[in-house]
Amino acid sequence: MTARDLLPIAVAVALTALVPLFVTTNTVLNFLVLVLIVALAAQGWNILGGFGGQFSFGHAAFFGTGAYATAILQTRFGVNAWAGFALGVAAGALAGWIIGYLSFRSGLRGSYFALVTLAFAEVFRILANAAEVTGGAAGMLIKLDMRPANFQFASRAVFFWVALALVAAALVLTRGIECSRFGARLVAIRENEEAAQALGVDTLRTKLAAITLSAGVTAASGCLYAQYFLFVDAQIAYGTWISVEALLAPIIGGAGTAFGPLIGALSLHALGEIAKLFAGRVPGIDLALFGCLLVAAVAFAPEGILGLARRTRPRLKPAAG
Amino acid sequence: MLVAESISKRFGGLTALNDVSLNVKPGSITGLIGPNGAGKTTLFAIIAGFLRPTAGRVLFEDRDVTTEPPHRRAQLGIARTFQIVQPFAGLTVVENIAVGAYLRHPRRADALARATKVARRVGLGAELEKPAASLTIAGRKRLELARALATEPKLLLLDEVLAGLNPSEIRDMAPVVRSIRDEGVTILMTEHVMQAVMSLCESVYVLSEGRLIAQGAPQAVCEDRQVVEAYLGRGAAARFRPAGAALA
Amino acid sequence: MYAPAIVAEAFLNGLLTGSVYALIALGLTLVYGVLHIINFAHGALLTGAMFAVWAAHAGLGLDPYLAIPLLTPLFFALGYALQRFVIGPASHGSESNILLVTLGLAIIIENALLATFRSDTRTLATDYGFQSVEFGPLILSKPRLIGFAAAVLVTILLWLVLAHSDTGKAIRAVAKEKLGARLVGIDVGHVYAVTFGLGCACLAIAACLLMPTFYVNPRVGNAFVLVAFTIVVLGGMSSVPGALLGALFVGVVESLSGLYFGDSLGQLGIFLIFILVLLVRPTGLFGAKA
Numbered sequence: 118m119t120a121r122d123l124l125p126i127a128v129a130v131a132l133t134a135l136v137p138l139f140v141t142t143n144t145v146l147n148f149l150v151l152v153l154i155v156a157l158a159a160q161g162w163n164i165l166g167g168f169g170g171q172f173s174f175g176h177a178a179f180f181g182t183g184a185y186a187t188a189i190l191q192t193r194f195g196v197n198a199w200a201g202f203a204l205g206v207a208a209g210a211l212a213g214w215i216i217g218y219l220s221f222r223s224g225l226r227g228s229y230f231a232l233v234t235l236a237f238a239e240v241f242r243i244l245a246n247a248a249e250v251t252g253g254a255a256g257m258l259i260k261l262d263m264r265p266a267n268f269q270f271a272s273r274a275v276f277f278w279v280a281l282a283l284v285a286a287a288l289v290l291t292r293g294i295e296c297s298r299f300g301a302r303l304v305a306i307r308e309n310e311e312a313a314q315a316l317g318v319d320t321l322r323t324k325l326a327a328i329t330l331s332a333g334v335t336a337a338s339g340c341l342y343a344q345y346f347l348f349v350d351a352q353i354a355y356g357t358w359i360s361v362e363a364l365l366a367p368i369i370g371g372a373g374t375a376f377g378p379l380i381g382a383l384s385l386h387a388l389g390e391i392a393k394l395f396a397g398r399v400p401g402i403d404l405a406l407f408g409c410l411l412v413a414a415v416a417f418a419p420e421g422i423l424g425l426a427r428r429t430r431p432r433l434k435p436a437a438g
Numbered sequence: 439m440l441v442a443e444s445i446s447k448r449f450g451g452l453t454a455l456n457d458v459s460l461n462v463k464p465g466s467i468t469g470l471i472g473p474n475g476a477g478k479t480t481l482f483a484i485i486a487g488f489l490r491p492t493a494g495r496v497l498f499e500d501r502d503v504t505t506e507p508p509h510r511r512a513q514l515g516i517a518r519t520f521q522i523v524q525p526f527a528g529l530t531v532v533e534n535i536a537v538g539a540y541l542r543h544p545r546r547a548d549a550l551a552r553a554t555k556v557a558r559r560v561g562l563g564a565e566l567e568k569p570a571a572s573l574t575i576a577g578r579k580r581l582e583l584a585r586a587l588a589t590e591p592k593l594l595l596l597d598e599v600l601a602g603l604n605p606s607e608i609r610d611m612a613p614v615v616r617s618i619r620d621e622g623v624t625i626l627m628t629e630h631v632m633q634a635v636m637s638l639c640e641s642v643y644v645l646s647e648g649r650l651i652a653q654g655a656p657q658a659v660c661e662d663r664q665v666v667e668a669y670l671g672r673g674a675a676a677r678f679r680p681a682g683a684a685l686a
Numbered sequence: 687m688y689a690p691a692i693v694a695e696a697f698l699n700g701l702l703t704g705s706v707y708a709l710i711a712l713g714l715t716l717v718y719g720v721l722h723i724i725n726f727a728h729g730a731l732l733t734g735a736m737f738a739v740w741a742a743h744a745g746l747g748l749d750p751y752l753a754i755p756l757l758t759p760l761f762f763a764l765g766y767a768l769q770r771f772v773i774g775p776a777s778h779g780s781e782s783n784i785l786l787v788t789l790g791l792a793i794i795i796e797n798a799l800l801a802t803f804r805s806d807t808r809t810l811a812t813d814y815g816f817q818s819v820e821f822g823p824l825i826l827s828k829p830r831l832i833g834f835a836a837a838v839l840v841t842i843l844l845w846l847v848l849a850h851s852d853t854g855k856a857i858r859a860v861a862k863e864k865l866g867a868r869l870v871g872i873d874v875g876h877v878y879a880v881t882f883g884l885g886c887a888c889l890a891i892a893a894c895l896l897m898p899t900f901y902v903n904p905r906v907g908n909a910f911v912l913v914a915f916t917i918v919v920l921g922g923m924s925s926v927p928g929a930l931l932g933a934l935f936v937g938v939v940e941s942l943s944g945l946y947f948g949d950s951l952g953q954l955g956i957f958l959i960f961i962l963v964l965l966v967r968p969t970g971l972f973g974a975k976a
Binding site: 320 | 533536
């Protein structure tokens with residue numbers, strides 16, 4: 118990875134960081150923070166799904182584990198919020214490693230892998246909804262104490278910058294993967310697992326590393342969510358909504374690219390807001406639209422928005438370039 | 439270098455390989471031929487680690503590798519190509535080859551440099567940045583070869599790299615194979631194109647219906663009665679033998 | 687812990703639930719067996735069918751059982767069109783694309799229903815909804831018994847269609863050997879669409895049988911879809927008798943574990959079985975081979 122590889126990231130992040138200086142309404146900042154949270158979850162999905170070609174339908178399992186871990190550690194064990202954040206990421210990564218170990222060792226691929234991740238997320242949801250430590254169906258509140266030491270900020274702009282910093286870190290991580298042997302091997306597995314093996318790629322180890330990283334990033338998004346709303350319940354943390362959004366954003370934006378998940382998350386939510394503007398408060402109209410976009414993207418733009426933008430120009434190298 | 443000891447492989451009730459042994463000498467080009475369905479690809483898969491034999495052992499440089507997975511064997515120095523080419527379709531030619539080069543060169547710059555070198559070697563120098571999916575059949579066969587070569591193997595398993603090529607493409611490819619051997623890579627190849635086997639291989643094994651029916655120098659093997667009959671049917675040897683010639 | 691009669695009743699109730707599950711899983715199995723795709727929209731389509739039953743009752747006063755002859759061909763046509771004009775063309779024949787397209791359809795259907803009917807849970811009031819039949823000490827719900835009989839009947843009927851009709855033969859031919867079927871002049875695209883249509887028709891019937899005793903809201907399909915996947919995986923992915931056995935088994939497991947551990951954890955049992963079967967034996971417990 119060279120400075121040239123990082124330049125686009127630096128420019129994009131710096132420009133985005135200026136936004137709160139011009140936009141001060143809470144509605145817009147709320148919207149942007151939510152987009153960043155979804156983008157971060159999607160960046161996680163993108164590592165495993167976009168680069169590795171292993172489509173998880175249950176990334177809520179990692180998002181929720183991050184959110185619950187940080188919430189439980191703070192409220193039940195009095196752990197500092199920042200430490201809770203780090204441990205939440207670790208817990209999510211661990212959940213990813215375990216689920217990955219079980220599924221990849223059994224040779225689950227394609228639809229089977231999608232199904233098993235979906236089932237794991239549901240198991241977690243039911244457990245969280247019933248267990249005492251998670252507050253059961255009532256969910257749990259993180260105590261309001263607006264101090265930076267508690268990962269709570271009175272100003273939404275500051276929270277926006279923190280979220281942006283995490284998204285930027287994930288961008289750098291993704292770019293690092295793109296430019297590394299690990300990334301090349303991951304893409305090789307996506308394209309043809311057998312051929313990758315023949316070239317000396319330990320496919321199990323590579324996929325395990327991918328799902329662990331992927332789960333860790335998505336768990337960070339879960340922690341962020343918990344810190345922003347200071348509330349977690351099973352429907353939010355382990356609900357299908359986040360599994361779906363984590364997958365939709367990269368596919369709409371451009372799976373297997375660094376910026377795809379961001380562009381996807383922003384486009385989806387911008388469109389969702391516009392739809393709400395026209396259709397009023399009809400529930401589900403934005404998600405129905407997302408569904409249409411997913412079908413349309415698969416049918417007409419398999420490389421997402423970035424792919425569409427690139428079609429007029431000569432091919433850029435996705436992995437080793 | 440490579441020794442296969444009494445390899446048998448059964449799929450359910452079907453015996454694909456029955457007590458097959460072979461020995462590939464270092465620095466040689468050894469051929470593995472036989473009619474369709476003889477078990478050549480199965481044997482290749484067993485040697486490369488994609489299948490486990492029902493019985494028998496695979497030894498590589500005197501080391502038992504029978505239970506090693508394919509990626510371990512690649513690390514030890516066994517590389518293979520696939521009969522049905524398996525390019526990473528979404529990647530460029532050089533990226534495809536780099537996946538192989540990464541095995542010995544963890545750093546990206548080194549791997550890409552190595553991949554570029556190998557690409558030139560097999561005649562893909564002009565197509566480095568093209569998507570692999572855009573290559574012709576001949577190009578894909580070269581890519582298959584280049585990727586395997588980029589892992590810097592000691593033993594290269596070539597599964598029908600010449601099949602599907604036209605005569606002029608075969609003429610271009612054969613010297614490439616020979617030059618690889620001349621640089622010290624031992625080669626075991628299966629091939630349908632007999633003319634290529636005759637000109638390239640020093641020693642040939644013949645499989646038919648899962649059994650080894652002949653082995654030796656290509657010329658001698660081609661005159662073997664069992665071999666002719668395996669290819670052309672029972673009685674063919676007698677019919678095709680020039681009148682008056684003595685039976686072997 | 688519990689009196690034998692209670693356990694027996696739970697067991698039988700499980701079988702009754704299982705029979706309707708069978709109908710739902712049958713559609714999924716059929717589609718998997720022939721098209722080799724996992725239809726993620728299956729649950730959402732079931733929700734759609736249940737709302738159709740509800741709307742027919744609320745709007746036209748149509749009895750759920752009488753809705754069967756109306757909705758079955760309607761959903762067959764819907765399924766046919768979906769496969770022929772959306773899923774088939776949009777997915778360019780790749781497995782992961784089919785996965786995404788059917789997921790997209792599921793999201794569209796579920797949220798379109800949410801937008802139309804809102805998130806309220808609705809039920810049907812029929813005069814037989816709470817009637818029951820007594821067998822000695824056991825008391826079983828009458829509509830669910832009817833559901834059981836009808837589901838078994840439909841399963842047998844479907845099996846006969848597959849085994850003996852020309853369409854059935856074409857479907858089995860395509861399932862076994864797509865290329866060969868095409869070579870002998872079978873229109874594979876048409877057969878795919880017919881199969882998908884049959885799967886949706888099964889859902890329509892299941893919805894009609896469910897509604898007298900069940901409720902509907904836009905997310906109700908989610909509960910069924912994972913159950914149906916579990917059944918299909920248990921049954922060995924593409925076997926009709928396997929799906930039937932798997933469905934009855936899941937119905938009983940759900941009912942018994944609900945009795946012992948409470949309803950929400952009862953569902954957990956199903957998912958754990960599902961995960962275990964996928965991890966240990968993806969070819970299924972009751973199926974011959976995938």
